[in-house]
Amino acid sequence: MNEARTAVAVCAHPDDLEFFCGGSIRKMADEGWQISLIIATDGDRGSHDPASSRHLYASTRREECRAAAWLLGLASMEFLGHEDGDLQNVRHLRAELTRLYRILKPEVLITFDPWKRYELHPDHREIGLAALDARLQARLPHFHPDQLRDGLDPWTITDIVLFNTDEADYFIDISATFDAKLEALRAHTSQWESIWPQTVAAVRTMAESTARLAGEGIHLAEGFKRLHVPLGPVSAGWGQSSHPAD
Ligand SMILES: [Zn+2]
Numbered sequence: 551m552n553e554a555r556t557a558v559a560v561c562a563h564p565d566d567l568e569f570f571c572g573g574s575i576r577k578m579a580d581e582g583w584q585i586s587l588i589i590a591t592d593g594d595r596g597s598h599d600p601a602s603s604r605h606l607y608a609s610t611r612r613e614e615c616r617a618a619a620w621l622l623g624l625a626s627m628e629f630l631g632h633e634d635g636d637l638q639n640v641r642h643l644r645a646e647l648t649r650l651y652r653i654l655k656p657e658v659l660i661t662f663d664p665w666k667r668y669e670l671h672p673d674h675r676e677i678g679l680a681a682l683d684a685r686l687q688a689r690l691p692h693f694h695p696d697q698l699r700d701g702l703d704p705w706t707i708t709d710i711v712l713f714n715t716d717e718a719d720y721f722i723d724i725s726a727t728f729d730a731k732l733e734a735l736r737a738h739t740s741q742w743e744s745i746w747p748q749t750v751a752a753v754r755t756m757a758e759s760t761a762r763l764a765g766e767g768i769h770l771a772e773g774f775k776r777l778h779v780p781l782g783p784v785s786a787g788w789g790q791s792s793h794p795a796d
Contacts, residue, residue: 556584558656560647560681562637562673563593564611565738568618570713572731573724574772579623586626586654587619590677591634596741610740618737621730637673639680645694647684652702659685659707663715663775674714710777718773721764724757728770
C-alpha cells in the first residue's frame with residue numbers, strides 16, 4: 551500500500567460526493583487513500599418548504615455531512631459556506647481552493663465535469679470550473695502570493711478525475727461498496743428520507759447502466775473522465791490502480 555496517496559474532492563453541495571461517487575470514495579478509503587472533501591455551499595436552498603429556515607437548514611446539512619463523511623472514511627472536510635445556487639467561479643473562490651490545495655497537497659483532484667452537456671445545476675458547472683482553475687493557480691507562485699508569504703508552497707496536482715460526466719473513460723467497480731454508498735447517502739436525511747425507495751432504485755439503475763459501459767463481469771460501477779497532466783512532480787498511486795477496467 552502506498553502510504554502517500556492523497557486526494558481532494560471538491561463539491562458544490564453536501565450530498566454530491568455520495569450521490570455521484572460514494573462507492574468509489576469508500577473503496578479508495580478502504581485501500582488507504584487519505585481523502586479530503588471541500589464543500590462549497592451548505593445546500594441551504596435545498597428544501598421545498600418555503601417556511602423552513604435557511605440558517606437552521608444549513609446547520610442540519612453540515613451535521614448530515616459529518617455523519618456521511620464518517621461512513622465514507624474521509625480524512626477531513628472543509629465547508630466554504632458560499633451561497634447555495636449562486637456559486638460563481640470567481641477569484642475569491644479560486645483563492646480559497648488554491649490555499650487548500652497548497653495545504654493538503656493532494657495527488658488527485660476529484661470534482662464535477664464542468665463540460666457535461668445539459669447539466670442544469672449552475673453550481674455543478676461553476677464548482678467544476680473553479681476547482682480546475684484553482685489547480686492551475688496552485689502550481690504557480692504568482693497566483694495568490696500572499697499564501698506563499700504565509701509559508702505555503704506551490705503545489706501541482708497531476709491527476710484529475712471528473713464525475714457527473716458524459717465522457718467517462720475510467721470505471722470503478724463499486725459492487726463491494728454499493729451498500730456503504732447508500733448508507734452514506736441516506737445520512738443526508740433532509741434530502742432523501744422522504745423519497746428513499748425511489749432514490750435507491752434510481753441510484754442502483756445508474757450504477758447498473760454505468761457497469762454496462764465498464765465491461766464484462768462488473769455489475770455496479772461509477773464512471774469518470776480521467777485526465778493526467780504530466781507536469782511537475784511525478785504522482786504515484788492513481789495511475790497504478792489495479793482496477794480491471796484499466
Ligand atoms: Zn449538487
